[in-house]
Amino acid sequence: MIKKTIGQVIYQLRNQPLLSAITILGTALAIALIMVILIVYQAKTADYAPEVNRSRSLYVKWERTVYDKKEPNSAGHSRPSLWMAKEVFYPLKTPEAVCVTYEAGEVLVSTPGADEEVNTPLLLTDADFWKIYQFHYLSGKPFTQADFQSGIKKAVIVESVARRLYGDVDAAIGKPVQINFTDYTVCGVVENVNRFCEFAWSEVYAPYSSNAIANKVEAGETQGNHIITILAHSSDDFEKIRNEVARGVAQINTTLGERELQLMGQPDNFRTQLNRKFANSYENLDAAYWKYGIMIIVILLVPAINLSGLTHTRMRRRLEELGIRKSFGATQGELVWQVLNENFVLTLIGGMLGLGLSYLCLWLMSDWLLQTAWGATATMNVSMVSPVVFFVALCFCLVLNLLSAYIPAWRVAHTPIVDSLNQKL
Template sequence: MKKIIQQAFFQLRNQPLLSVITVLGTALAIALIMVILIVYQAKTADYAPEVNRSRSLYVKWERTVYDKKDPNSAGHSRPSLWLVKEIFYPLTTPEAVTATYEGGEVLVGTVGSDEEMNTPLMLTDAAFWKVYQFRFLAGKPFTEADFQSGMKQAVIAKSVARRLFGGAENAIGKDILVNFAAYTVCGVVDDVNRFCEFTWSEVYAPYTSNAIASEAEAGQTSGNNVITILARSTDDFDAIRNEVARGVAQINTTLGDMELQLMGQPDNFRMQLNRKFANQYENLNANFWKYGIMILIILLVPAINLSGLTNTRMRRRLEELGIRKAFGATRNELVWQVLNENLVLTVMGGLLGLALAYLFLWLMSDWLLQTVWGATATMNASMVSPVIFLIAFGFCLILNMFSAYVPAWRVAHTPIVDSLNEKL
């Protein structure tokens, strides 16, 4: 192995331009594939607090036809709290169901202080803390009893606690003003990444503490809620969808000329990513094909170029390889020599590609890490798996070895006389 590495570095020094282009071609291919896979992983993998993405179903939108005789008389919105209580809370198949109300930006401050900040508010139920697993730095979440009583309890993010109270421990038991209404801080959680669409906020409170969020007028289908259904297992997805469909059918018997439609929901996590808006749904299979073709092109273009570069390097080494054949080297030995040298160059390109991938993510984070609503997310170690690098490196290794094998095989099968006369 030591001799192979020495030979590869000798060729690197002997043919610096071709070797550098080979390493850079491999590095750029690996870097681009890694960036695509890392961003995809960050958007879809299970990590705190959304650790149960893989076994959760989501309902983000509803469609109401207001006159069955006129299909165009339809409106789209988030589901109402009435639908949550009538269809989703009674579900028996799932492990848990939670509803979150998008409270938007609110003014948060402390009593007797001029310190105020605009921050997002999420109103939810007690099951929210079971479906999603937050890292509590101090205190605890509001309880089911707090929720049922409509207590004005709040869980705040670390950044809010630091700004208003100087730290997490100092915030517990203190009052904050949320749009001038007093809430008692019962817990402080770690800041949530912006890629966590269903949990990202900075203040969390029971929706029963808010008059608007807790309104549930019978027959009112449109609202401002998002529903997460935690299944015991992905095997229960079909049973949950069937139970939801029965609930929708039951609701529709009470709506007269109106009709409620969930448009194929509940969705699994990857499906809901493509349902950005109620009346706009991107085909999931089409997206997979789009990204697959993109990755294939990224892989094939450098592979074709590397094959040409390897062929050029082989032409320059015809005399050397001819002499080795004359002294008894077999065709297989010559081919293995070239493949091993190419392996060393690929490893060098892989390590460089790993560094370039993170450099690209850092330099272009405003574009690459943009969330659904235009904000920029942050990367953390839990989003990135070593498997991503191994997949990208493995694909490039296979293509590089194949692109090197063809010219190496041709050279190895060139007659000794032609090799010594540098004729391929």
């Protein structure tokens, strides 16, 4: 049956090359469209190194401080402060781990006595950062909890920085490095981090306890420049963690006088925090899903209608052939099944072509499609893309093509034999 179907498809490709080519191309473009959307979404939301725990993590990126409870609009927004982290988040009992990071921005990194300086981002962290985010170490290891508590100036750098400063990954371990003219010691070298990893991305990592500004704690100060990541044992614990956070916020609000701290619904899961790009700007997640879902459906309706018309044209040209088959005893169901099988093979051919086109589009339009929230361009790697993505896209188009082929096939199969032989539909 399969061999017969493939032979029939090859015959149709030779006999009707233009219509068959348009059918395959239409399927390929639809597949490519869905693939690009799903691949980019997968890259932004899936668990992959170093952010392997996205699915069971909660995030607090922003806070809102009302300066006068009698005037709710007298408020300011910022990143959370270290005081807030120590009062509310570090004491949490439910999570597996809590880490606090501080974005120190671009810094000058160099080796003592060297002429070359590297302008690179610095992320200041605590020791639990290395538990929540799983980096691939090329050499060395991260700084420990004891190192963090003592404020020892150790640093982890990425491969590109190590090679630029020391010429080799292994040569960097134990060597001095100057970060903004302050002496640190390199304790580990990790693989370069993808820009889509918003919370783990940097090129140099050091304990925030080694930096006077990042480690500053002022009682009652809620506004700062820190980000908090909470790792749950399971996503089932999210609500329990949120309730525990709410109790902590309520407790410190009793100490703030006329001021009031608000977390605006945080901690957020990973997908929700993607839509909270700014403190006072938040897009409803359900509304976003509906918007993009409707957009995809509308876009896919166009090739569906076109493919239906093409299939109808192909069926008209095959009326005589199908009429002869009916006269020799083929049932209406067998004729419909034959057409659907042929369409299935064409869909598979279009699917493979669409897979190639999707990666071509990602390569040619990477500056647009792979742009991160802050304008930088990320890179794609195999760990971002699951084979499930392709099969989901293929199933979308398979259903699309079967629906577009069924009605014309059914009409042709139910055409009387005499009309079929006379090519009258």
